Amino acid sequence: xxxxxxxxxxxxxxxxxxxxxxxxxxxxxxVDRGYQRISMDAIAEKAGVSRPTIYRRWPSKAHVVYDAxxxxxxxxxxxxxxxxxxxxxxxxxxxxxxxxxxxxxEALPGLMADMRTDATLQPKLAERHNxxxxxxxxxxxxxxxxxxxxxxxxxxxxxxxxxxxSALCIRDIDEVDGFVEAVTDILLHGVLKHAEAxxx
Numbered sequence: 001x002x003x004x005x006x007x008x009x010x011x012x013x014x015x016x017x018x019x020x021x022x023x024x025x026x027x028x029x030x031v032d033r034g035y036q037r038i039s040m041d042a043i044a045e046k047a048g049v050s051r052p053t054i055y056r057r058w059p060s061k062a063h064v065v066y067d068a069x070x071x072x073x074x075x076x077x078x079x080x081x082x083x084x085x086x087x088x089x090x091x092x093x094x095x096x097x098x099x100x101x102x103x104x105x106e107a108l109p110g111l112m113a114d115m116r117t118d119a120t121l122q123p124k125l126a127e128r129h130n131x132x133x134x135x136x137x138x139x140x141x142x143x144x145x146x147x148x149x150x151x152x153x154x155x156x157x158x159x160x161x162x163x164x165x166s167a168l169c170i171r172d173i174d175e176v177d178g179f180v181e182a183v184t185d186i187l188l189h190g191v192l193k194h195a196e197a198x199x200x
Contacts, residue, residue: 014057021047022054026068030103035065035110062114062121069107070098070128084144089184091140092160095133096176099164108169133157159187 025046029038040061044051058064098104115122138153163183167173 018049023068026065027103030106034106062118065107069104084147087140092184093180095160096164096180100168100176105168
């Protein structure tokens with residue numbers, strides 16, 4: 001048994017190094033095998049810890065995968081530009097960067113399926129989702145209240161995340177920069193404006 005695993009069992013102290021080993025192992029396995037072919041046994045073997053060590057920290061594969069893909073340290077949506085256009089572009093890019101990692105692309109479809117059957121996973125995802133992204137989107141709207149007063153934060157977030165899921169996990173695009181610009185342009189300028197311009 002690994003030394004970190006043994007030391008963890010001696011008391012309530014939770015060795016952060018074990019957490020790091022496990023989450024790193026999960027990310028590697030996602031890229032190498034994909035979500036469906038990962039098991040708790042495979043994670044334990046890859047991380048060099050025991051299976052019970054993982055279960056003391058995470059109740060299921062979905063929970064440990066979620067923490068590996070969307071850690072507390074993931075970038076938040078923050079103010080980063082002087083004007084609304086640049087700030088919205090930055091928010092979209094930040095969301096695409098988190099969701100565009102190779103391990104995130106592999107994990108998301110499986111996590112979404114497991115959310116439908118695991119009642120404990122959906123609240124966890126929603127909580128992290130709100131901390132990481134939704135509060136940032138709400139702050140963005142407040143900072144640009146004059147031009148965004150009619151914008152619903154949840155709807156805007158759904159548009160961005162939905163576009164990211166389609167582009168990254170279904171169409172599997174590689175050229176993210178151009179897509180971010182296209183999504184930003186459509187969100188800020190609209191579809192009908194483009195159609196009218198093309199007809200002139």
